[in-house]
Amino acid sequence: MNNRILRTFLCGACLMGCAVVPFLAPAQTLRTSYFLESMPMRHRLNPALVSDRGYISIPAIGNINVATQSNVGLTAFLYPLPDGRLTTFMNPIVSAETFLGRIKNRNAVQVDADVSLLSSAFYAWSGFNTIDIAVRSSSDIDLPGSLFRFMKLGMDAPEGSSYQMRDLMLQTDNYVEIGLGHAHPVNDRLTLGGKLKVLLGAGSARTHIDRMNVVMNQNKWEVDAQGYFDLSAAGASFETKSDGEINKLDYRNPGVGGWGLAIDLGMSYELVEDHLTLSAGVNDLGFLSWFKNLRGTMQNEPFIFDGFSNIVVDDPNNPGSFKEQWNRLKDDLRDLFRFYDTPAPEHLTRMLHPTVNVGLEYAVLDRKISFGLLSTTRFYMPRVWTEGMLSANFRPCRWFNATVTGSATNYGLGWGWLLNFTPKGVTLFFGSDYMVTRVTPQWIPTGRATASFNLGMNIPIGRRHDLDFQPVYYR
Incomplete structure (x- = not known):
């Protein structure tokens, strides 16, 4: 396959399209499921959290x-026209004041995906054992x-303008995870739990622009930038121009590139028997080492940039099609970020994004109802993502549980929700940690x-167990 590398990675990310099109990709499994022992996959949040039955997943949809x-x-970047069509923030109809009022000093997006290819759990050896093979993707912008x-503004003063941009970062890691837990x-x-995971790298890309200075006057727009682009993937190669500038990416015969x-480590402890339980776990303590690497660097020499001059036609009441605007904007961004093929390190080793979960649950009415508090911290670079979640968990009968x-x-x-159905012979669940509640007439979240969205279908196996691993037949 032949693609322009900056079209597919850097430019699209700069347009924030990856905020809605997953690479789709903080996700191991639904955090809303943390306190429901009927959920088959909650061991992925904390390896000490057991389910009340073993299971075998249906391949690819477990x-x-x-x-x-x-x-x-998204409404910072996409705007509706009076006739119902969409336009980008570059359209003159969209005022600079409106657009820039919706932009942050740092604009961050995290995208994660997790698909279980095959998973199973069973009671044996005086404990709860899990086997899991999954595809995971983690991206950060x-x-x-x-x-x-x-x-948006370009040269907004007759005497000229200048801009200083620092620490522009984009990264994505994609791999297969094979885990054994007990x-x-x-x-x-x-109860103590642990899981060992072997990771097989499918592909990784990372861009870091340390600085980009733009000086604009009536005669020219001059850009001076310093940064790099790393790509790690088996079967990938750069196609370059005569001066070494990267023009295309050839990606054939994909395989293991790292x-x-x-x-994962975890614990669960009943502070007050049958009522109050404390649990804690840390996931993804580890690394990925890539051995199929390519690198592009910016030359750190000034070059001339033509600017974003043709995104829309001159008549603001008759803009070009949304697709045409989008393509022109990507083309101009590609011209702005110019990378040149340079020797890459033989090995690139990076740490994963560790996640710490700490939960406290209080149960009443023989665990028909419980209330939980879950703290989650995920360590991205260069920042930390944190969440506090309150949950109400309902277990009215054996075959149906729910959480809000x-x-x-x-x-x-x-806010989020979860529905878990366990009729005879199957477990079906679906839910969300974050619901989109308001959208524009064009279905853009306001x-x-x-x-987030999570679903799965699994086949229960074995008898039901309570949390001290003794069989029960109805809870």
Whole structure:
């Protein structure tokens, strides 16, 4: 396959399209499911959390989870026209004051996806054992507001203008995870769990623009930039121009481009028997080492940039098609970010994004109802994502459980839900950590680009167990 590398990665990310089109990709499984022991996949949140039955997943649909988190909304970049069509923020109809009022100093998007290819769990060896093979994708985008000010305003003073942009970062890691886990009761109250995971790297891309200075006057727009682009993937190669500038990416015969190891550790302890339980776990303590690497660097020499002059036609009441605007904007961004083929390191080793979960649950009415508080912290570079989630969990009968949640993160507020059906012979669940509640007539979310969805179908095996691993037949 032949693609322009900056079209598919850098330019699209700068337009924030990845906020709604997953690479689709903070997601291991639904955090709303943390306190429901009828959920088969909750061991992926904390390896000490056991389910009340073993299971075998239906291949590829045992657990499908996609999620985005953002501090900026799609309505900052897409605007409706009076006739119902969409236009970009570059259209003169959209005032600079309106657009820039919706942009942050740092505009961050996190996109994650997790698809279980095959998973199983069973009770044996005095504990709860899990086997899991999954495809995971984790992506992170962090763009300075000055980039969008430059794109929208251009040269807004007759004597000229200048812009300084720093720390523009984009990254994505995609890999297959093979995990073996075991949860073991130490006594009637304490359960410890652990999981060892082998990682097979499918592809990784990383861009970091340390600085970009743009000086504009009546004669020329001059850009001086310093940064790099790393690509790690088997079967990938660059096609370059005569001066070494990267023009295309050839990607053929994909395979394993890296490997890694990781562990999950967890515990669960009943502070008050049958009523109050404390649990904690840390996931993804590990690394990925890539051995199929390519690198492009910016030359750190000034070059001339023509600017964003042809995004829309001169008549603001008759703009070009949305697709045409989008393509022109991508072309101009490609001209702005120019990378040149340079020798890449033989090995690139990067840490995963560790996640810490700490939960406290209080149960009443023989666990028919419980209330939970879950704290989640995920360590992205260069920042940390945190969430506090309150949940109400309902278990009216053996075959149906439900949860509703409210959460607060450093990106804003949200609410979620979960429905779990376990009729004879099957477990079906679906839910969301973050619901989109308001949209424009064009179906664009009016708030932040934050949403998630999770579904799965599994086959229960074995008898039901309570949390100290003794069989029960009805709870």
